[in-house]
Amino acid sequence: MADTMTGLKRTNYCGEVTAALEGKEVVVCGWVQRIRDKGMLVFIDLRDRSGIVQLAFDDTTEEALRQKAQSARSEFVLMAKGVVRRRESINKDMPNGDVEVAVSDLRILAKAATPPFEITEKTNVKEELRLKYRYLDLRRKEMQENIMMRHRIVKEARDYYDHTGFIEIETPTLIKSTPEGARDYLVPSRVQPGHFYALPQSPQQYKQLLMLSGYDRYMQVARCYRDEDLRADRQPEFTQIDVEMSFVDEQDVMGVAEGFLQQAFKNVLNIDLTTPFPILKYKDAMEQYGSDKPDIRFDLKIHNLTDVLKNTEFKMFAEAIAAGGSVRGIVAKDAADKLTRKEIDKLGDFVKTYRAKGLAYTRFTAEGVTSSFEKFLSPEEIAAMHTALGASTGDVLFVIADVKDKVVFDSLGALRNHLAQKLELTQPGTFAPLWVTEFPLFEYDEEENRYCAMHHPFTSPMLEDLEMMETDPAKCRARAYDIVLNGYELGGGSIRINDPEVQQRMFAALGLSPETVQERFGFLIDAFRYGAPPHGGMAFGLDRVVMLMLGKDNIKEVIAFPKVQNASELMTGAPGEVDQKNLDELFLKMDLKN
């Protein structure tokens, strides 16, 4: 049987045992990181979330106690009492490597099986195994730092918004399903057969109603759910720092958000972010960076070559231009000696992922020019193109043409990021936040053959575009804004519609019948009849904020118990099957055919 703690109380965390406590008696608790057994001398590195302290047993230690120490193994849980003393030889690599605890009482509180992987600060163990034994993975210093850093960032959020007059209000997570937008997670109702709750994709409608109720300046650390496929930066279950304010315009919301990021970066990372953040219109973001979440840490801007090449005889380009498409390119400065022919071919495959039909390139070296397409252009066209791109010796230029601007933007935008990574154009620890504004209000859904809300149906149109809601929806812009950091969408929001008439026009533009609107949003329409203040807000994706602040490229690293690509959790095995009895209670029948 294991020892008990009887008679001992922890006095200090392991990492707190420093030279300042020399001569004092301490009691420490933790897990065995490592044992160095030299016979008459035994050293144990004891670890807790604060750090490591060395326990020492020597010829002055009672023999039975020393033997007990020798019986300990990795990850055993120990409690040790002893006097802090200077070491005979100092370990400069440890913060408290100049002291140790001369143990006089040792308790083995729990034995431990040999873990399936070593609990080390850094790891190269497969993620699958780490997630199956997540409770062991979370013992590692790296993970403990991530999780504790996440706590500090959440605390900064609560502090910041509290100090600036925000009230945290919890909203329900069993709510009514609204089939606009992402797929809902559904929860069957037992007491109302055939009816379902949905888990919230965001607290959107509740926070707007709170504005109507007068809780000016609301915030919530809110768990949200979307039943869509996972990515390195996307989990089906995630956390938002959700914010809504009344009697505000875009600048107010953006200013408050900038203040939060500024404070969090300062207090947590000691990094100064300059405000206000740059603002880029959606249209410019797409044209210059091929993305609505551009990484502006590096240049590699996209240039439009359509005019320059409008009379070209090169078929690939001419056909795209004739069909109303475009030809655009980017220049990788001084990359000619870094990109081999083989690597450029690979880039051609890369852009095909984004539906580009091909990647035209020119390698521009002192020895000469290698180009996949310039032989089809006139000398005047080549010169004009090079001028437009700002290309010179040593550069590699890439050109993509397509009937659809979206294909050109998507592929060049992705190529831009890919090249930046390959050519190491960014430095770790640099942060380039910006706002992207003036998003389109609508997006054409080719499957459903109608316009959908790009953001959500409560987003206000820009005042000057109001009339275009009916006449030219594609051109109608929204009072929406996204905050972007290093190529990631950190969050987004909008000024909402607070005029019931505009809201009706919005629903009409989306092709929703009055009956559908009444059924889905009736309570909201109704509420807005009773005095809705002008309001707006936004939400940060907390997981991404933490991920970027920690310099990670996978969101799982900053979530204690994340899900894997098929949306299961490897440790518990969720989701699981349930008993027939549970199904019967919920009036559910399985049909697993097809």
Next chain:
RNA sequence: GGCCCGGUAGUUCAGUUGGUUAGAACGCUAGCCUGUCACGCUAGAGGUCGUGGGUUCGAGCCCCAUCCGGGUCGCCA
């Protein structure tokens, strides 16, 4: 649903053209060691090569199917 990558000892990996008993490092077990700290030394255990089928005299290696994991496109108001 599509594309790409991976799965060999507890872990990370190597494994030649298909050919003897599948190796290394770390970890683990036992013994020795009075100042270690990636301790050291000696000895040892540990493998259904993801799974199923096929080709072959012979498969970790070739073929087919399938499972698991990663990245990504679609998807993510």
